[in-house]
Amino acid sequence: MANILVVDDELGIRDLLSEILNDEGHHVDLAENAGQARIACRDNAYDLVLLDIWMPDTDGVSLLKEWQLSGQLVMPVIMMSGHATIDTAVEATRIGAFSFLEKPITLQKLLKSVHQALEKQQAAETPVAVAATAQRVMAAEPSSDAVLAGGQTMIRAIPREEFLPEPHQGFDLDRPLREARDDFEKAYFEFHLAREGGSMTRVAEKTGLERTHLYRKLRQLGVELGKRRSTR
Structure with a gap:
């Protein structure tokens, strides 16, 4: 975003x-x-x-x-x-x-x-972010297993897996952003519809969307608008 x-x-x-x-x-x-x-x-x-x-x-x-x-x-x-x-x-x-x-x-x-503009902006910011990360790593206090004979130090090679976040429960994040976002939005609106007993007025107030925009979004995501029992 x-x-x-x-x-x-x-x-x-x-x-x-x-x-x-x-x-x-x-x-x-x-x-x-x-x-x-x-x-x-x-x-x-x-x-x-x-x-x-x-x-x-x-x-x-x-x-x-x-x-x-x-x-x-x-x-x-x-x-x-x-x-x-x-x-x-x-x-x-x-x-x-x-x-x-x-x-x-x-x-x-x-x-x-x-x-295209956002891709250019992201490409311009990436080297800055990489340099900042490298600077933080170099400035960090070395761990005990990085100390060599004679007091010299080395930076431990960190496995790639240590940088990867834990998978988000319930969502497959290894796919295009738009698909992942659509699934999240669908689950989000289905949650609020169930919580509000299917009341579009209360869901619109809760999510901060105009009712017409909300209806259009739900149709786009394929959310069923049948009567639901409130989970409150």
Whole structure:
């Protein structure tokens, strides 16, 4: 799951992108102008920003340049516009934008661009994480079996199995993320439906979803909506 910020002055665009990205398992924050986007990026760390070019207070290209000059452009930014010229798209890319999406944005192009941007971000973060882990291992106090004659030390080769987490009871984690997430969500909603006696109103309140979104999600997951006895 990624933390994504959507910046667009059109409510319909914000709602649509939020719904699509939430369905993909991402956490989405929304901003309707550059001012709100500045505050959001100041208070949160995002893996990706979807940024509209034409906004009433500050245009997206100017905000992108501001982030680049201040050293805040540490995440991929996908620019969006229905009226931008090729020159505008080229300028945004030169400043540091990852890609450009022309409105109306198709579902396929959106998901492809988001997937590519997140892959790039993950690849950029991996060497940093590996270096930090190596530094912690080197700085750790050596165990008694790592001390050699003459006071020299060595780092024990740690078997790969010691890094692997214990399997999660009830879920097969050795498969694509989307399949594992669907099974978890199905079990999650079935649990709450049983607990609330099949009441969609109480399940919607408990899970924080709109009723229409909840119905759509349950149908998508293949959850049966028959009468259930409460487990309370």
